[in-house]
Ligand code: AMP
């Protein structure tokens with residue numbers, strides 16, 4: 001048995017399968033695709049190219065990207081986008097309603113105020129945040145026209161941030177490309193957004209270790225099985241800064257604009273829909289353990305919740321699995 005260390009997850013495979021991997025740094029993370037037939041390796045170039053193309057369209061910091069144009073024309077005019085970007089944004093809007101606003105793709109301005117991506121952090125006051133929090137709470141300000149494929153932000157104080165959902169969409173896109181190429185077994189790992197294509201063997205799924213937030217990169221607190229499914233993890237430990245002894249992390253509570261005061265350390269969602277899994281892992285973290293557990297039970301969502309006290313809840317698993 002060997003361990004392949006991959007960001008927030010650890011893929012465990014038996015020695016009977018030889019992995020062949022290719023990787024590229026994109027979407028602000030190391031993206032690794034592993035196949036189990038040497039001849040499949042050369043097919044990965046086309047997948048990485050599609051991922052790069054997707055990143056070019058959705059990176060809000062890339063001048064001229066579709067998302068940065070939507071943000072630039074906020075409060076001014078609708079922007080026509082490509083079909084895949086439109087469907088991602090439509091899904092983000094749907095997930096905002098589905099999670100009663102816990103997942104909200106309109107927090108770009110607020111994330112920018114905190115400046116999590118640079119060392120020049122800022123702790124905004126509640127007065128600074130109030131107006132934008134209010135504007136972002138109205139998801140109808142994200143106006144979509146399916147016929148014209150246009151996206152319009154109705155207020156100039158809003159900015160679209162797809163950081164909580166885009167990698168899940170990209171992993172599903174990569175998985176369907178691999179399947180269309182006839183690749184039966186593969187693992188796509190976009191910085192912890194994992195998609196397990198096929199299964200490890202006819203009788204066993206892939207075994208994916210969920211990183212222990214308290215341990216180093218190679219330690220995991222539990223292992224889940226996945227077969228043609230995404231396993232997506234969100235946690236405060238993934239990006240944060242410390243100021244005056246207080247840790248401020250990147251997952252924001254849309255009702256305050258401050259880092260979510262969650263009693264969860266990490267949330268992993270397992271689903272055949274990687275986009276849904278990504279949005280939900282972020283939303284469940286914001287909800288906290290009590291709401292997240294009842295939300296998952298109500299909607300039949302499979303998830304692993306790790307609380308600050310170290311308690312692990314397996315929701316939607318068969319009793320044999322957990
Ligand atoms: P994830 O790692 O998938 O949980 O996504 C976290 C990223 O999503 C952050 O770095 C922000 O870009 C964005 N984000 C933060 N809070 C939220 C939220 N409540 N809803 C949607 N996206 C968010």
Ligand code: MG
Nearest residue numbers: 164278279282
């Ligand atoms: Mg997410």
